[in-house]
Amino acid sequence: MFWLIFGIFLTACLGAGATGGLFPPGRWYRDLRKPSWTPPDWVFPLTWMILYVCMALAAARVAMLPGNGVAMALWAMQIAFNALWTPVFFGLKRIRMGMAVIGALWLAVLGTLIALWQVDTVAGLLFVPYLVWVTIASALNAAVWRLNPGEARAA
């Protein structure tokens, strides 16, 4: 049962992650001014695959336990927000709107981490790398906003 539930949660992650292939960073993103610490492109899909496995493991552990209602609701919320960012940033090229989405995602991930932790410590810990990565991604989105004022105004 654990692995069935894990597989379903992982498929949810892959659904959100499909946006990465559908809305790839193209010429527009390459030509943006980016901070010196911007990770190279190949780091993003690799990191996300590891995070998806951690996120699905965390969700599956808590899905087996009683009192999981708030954690399960927040997990669903964060995956919906997660699916939203890539189409907004790379699809619509809206940097400011991307900032709003990733801010909401950051709060949703923090909330999910806390709610998971209250049910199962290991599940909470499995969400820590995700929160760290969304923090880095938020900082990158903010830096791109600051470094490309013309683009941000246009969007």
Added chain:
Amino acid sequence: MFWLIFGIFLTACLGAGATGGLFPPGRWYRDLRKPSWTPPDWVFPLTWMILYVCMALAAARVAMLPGNGVAMALWAMQIAFNALWTPVFFGLKRIRMGMAVIGALWLAVLGTLIALWQVDTVAGLLFVPYLVWVTIASALNAAVWRLNPGEARAA
């Protein structure tokens, strides 16, 4: 606790639903050949709001009950797939890819309905209108594909 969980699930729905505002049906959709039974544009957001409330009520009921793991995982999966369709269809204007996404969504909604029903009959019933609507939306996507072979080839 029930209304807190309901509110979180409803926010997840609104996250997916935000794609409707971000990727609105524009000139491209207006100019497509559509079947005679295509609902007018205003029907879509209204229907979705009602469905979101039903979906969140169903999820919140089951979130309070034991043995909810599979249902909670499938609910999260269907909302991720739900968030994907609008950016693919209206954002990328990819009718065939939209068909693949809505097919996956239809299966996810059916699976979620069955899993919810096994925990709570009312929750399963609350998902019936959603399955009906995704069936109609799938038929519309398929009809648009058939009626606009040039568009579908291009995408």
